[in-house]
Each structure stands twice: as C-alpha cells, then as structure tokens.
Amino acid sequence: MGHLVRCQNNHLFSTRRYGDECPFCNIKITSQEQDDIEKRTNEDGSIRMLDLDEKVCGWLVCIEGIQSGRSYEILNGRNLIGRGFDMDIQILGDEQIDIRGHAIIFYDKKTKRSKLFSGLGNSLVYHMGEVVYEPKDLSAYDEIEMGNSKFLFIPFIGKKFSWKE
Secondary structure, eight states, rough: OOOEEOOTTEEEHHHHTTBOOOOTTOOBBOOOOHHHHHBBBBSSOOBBBOOOGGGGGEEEEEEESTTTTTTTEEESSEEEEEEETTTTTTTSSSSSOOOOOEEEEEEEETTTTTEEOOOOOOOOOETEEOOOOOOOOOOOOOOOTTTTTEEEEOSSSSOOOOOOO
16 A cells, blocks of 8 residues: 555545655645754745744654654644644544544643643543543653553653753
C-alpha cells in the first residue's frame, strides 16, 4: 500500500501513485518542513530561527496501530491531538480517533512538565491503562491509548537538557 496523505480539502490519496498533487482537486501538497521554512522566510530571503515556543519539548511515538513507528513532536503549550488538518498532532488512518481534539498534551516551559488531558469530544483517552477523567502528569515512556492506537510519551526537556531563553 502506498504512502497515504490528505490534501487541504481532506482528499485521501497515495503519493506513490499520484506524487505530490491531489488527483481530485489538483492541489499540490508540500512537506511539513518545506511549509515551515516558507513561513519563516523573511522578505529579504533570510530564514528566522524558531522561537522558544516552536522548539520540540518531547514526542509521542506510535507503538501500536496504523501509524506504528511514527513520531509526533510536542511543542510548548497546548498540543491538540486528532485526525484533522488543524490539529497540532495529526494522526491519520485511525478512524476511531476524533477529527478534532481527541486528547490534549500540554507542556509548561516554566515547570518543565507535561500533562495529558481528555479531549473535547466523547471519545476516551487512556493513560497507563486507566481512563483519563482529570489531567495526568506524564513521565518518560508513559503509554497513552487513543482509538485503535497506542503511543509512548518521550520527554526531551528535563534535567539533562533545556532550551535557553
């Protein structure tokens, strides 16, 4: 099966078969890195450095499910998780994960701690096998389950490393 992606109009297609252009609406998709660099390009052509709030603070790594082996960056502040294009962490392919706000991971740069919150809808989120009814502190290698997928939380900021202000 080819690499499946969605265009901005939410059409699902294989990039192996159709390349980087949606066969339904002829919109060219670009990589996340290319989009990021374009957003940070100044009028004079120089590229501005990432702000502290835009730098990675940790990762979710899918260990079970359709995206098994894929990692997702966690940034400072609120990280909404869902299948939709407007989500900070977009998990495609698992139809049991809500489109918008299935769960939230919040990283607080002041306390250097991450918390898991249940989402905005009716779907359940599990932390270490228990349903999340109230915010849960996240520690290294905590297991998070949403839909038909399981993830490990991997912190980056901590005792050994921290971004400088």
